Amino acid sequence: MAYKVAVVGATGNVGREILQTLADRQFPVSEVVALASERSAGSEVSFGEDDVLKVQRLDTYNFKGVDIVLSSPGAKVSAVFSPKAASAGAVVIDNTSHFRMEPDVPLVVPEVNPHAIANYTKRGIIANPNCSTIQMVVALKPLHDLAKIKRVVVATYQSVSGAGKEGMDELFNQTRAIYMNSPVERRKFTKQIAFNLIPHIDVFMEDGYTKEEWKMAVETRKILDPNIPVTATCVRAPIFIGHSEAVNVEFENPISEEEARSALRNAPGVTVIDHRVDEGYVTPAECAGEDAVFVSRLRKDPTVQHGLNFWCVSDNLRKGAALNAVQIAEVLVKEHLGKKAA
Structure with missing residues (x-):
């Protein structure tokens, strides 16, 4: 069975990556519609190597069908x-922060909690x-299954593409x-980003954490286990x-390096590349364009x-956005929409 798919925000970094990922993974489409703002309407985006889509206006589009x-x-x-698209009968896989913590909207990473996709029927x-x-x-899921995570401390080093095209242009x-x-x-950024590091992503909250740091804590609990404390x-x-x-994990039960690896x-x-020699680890320059989460430097x-x-x-535009969304769609059609049609 093939499906009519609409990509909203098709001209952005993630939207373009979604289109490429749909093509790369040969998602069963009958038609693909590219949608964006009035400013981008009429421009063209690629779908795979051979197809070009004309961008349509989101604000006037009818999602019926x-x-x-x-x-x-x-x-x-x-x-x-x-919500407008869901009301018209579509299932929406939303990559923004707006719906993530709403209790009747599943928050999904297919390798971790694919069962949660079944709850899409509540809101669409x-x-x-x-x-x-x-x-x-x-990366945490297999370790949690093995020894039960007690606490996570993480420091992230996030690329400018996470801030969109404006962030990349500024660098x-x-x-x-x-x-x-x-x-x-x-x-775009609060301080110089070239040849620098900025310990500030998203807005500051009253407790001194930024919203990005808060997201990591609350989303991990919703996806993996509500009892895992995370500080980022x-x-x-x-x-x-x-x-x-750089992730530090404390477990409830004993776990060896060999068991974890x-x-x-x-x-x-997950792809483990962990050799205690020069170049025996993966850096962000090497993960661009790849689907996997690469784990290195594992130690007690x-x-x-x-x-x-x-x-x-990991490539934040692929696994961190586009690929994860397409993987959700793959589970959706295999386990839910396909069975419904049958």
Whole structure:
């Protein structure tokens, strides 16, 4: 069976990656519709190697007859148009932050909690988690199954593509300005991003954490286990694509490096590259364009009774957004819509 799919925010970084991922994975489409703002209407986007789609206006589009909507236009836009699409009969997989913590909207990482997709019937909407949360819970899931996680401490080093095209442009322009001895201009980020690190992603909250750090904590609990405390420090790094995370995990039960490494190697979506030699680990430059969450630097934490440290990297536009959304759609059609049609 083939499905009519609409991609909302088709001209953005994630929207373009969704279109490419649908084509790469040969998702069963009967028709693909590219939607964006009035400003982008009439422009063209690629679908696979050979097909070109003309972008249509989101604000005037009638979703009747659309089976699945993959939406990534920004939270405020999703708040209006995702419910509209769901009301027209589509199932919406929403990549923005707007619906993630609503109790009647499933928040899904297919390698971790695919069973939650069944709850899409409540609102017709499935939420795609935050990019930094996705890669961490993919790595945490097999370890939690093995020894039960007691506490997680994570520091992230997140690429500028997480802030959209404007973030990527700012890194490029500032880097060029520094090499040309020109003034460095700031528009998107709060401080210079070129050759720098910014310990500030999203807005500050009353307790001193940023909203990005809060998202990692609450989303992990909703996806993986409501009893896991997470404390995060989220840092913007001068990297175009690829998020990195230094993760410290304390467990309820004993766990050895060998047991953890074996569990991770056998886990879906995880690739372990961990050699204690020069170049025996994965960096964000090497994960761009790849689907996996790469785990390296796995080692015991001697400061707690049952503790491990590891490093993980992933392409935030693919697994952190587009791929995860398409994987949700794949489970949806295989386990729910396909059976419903049959």
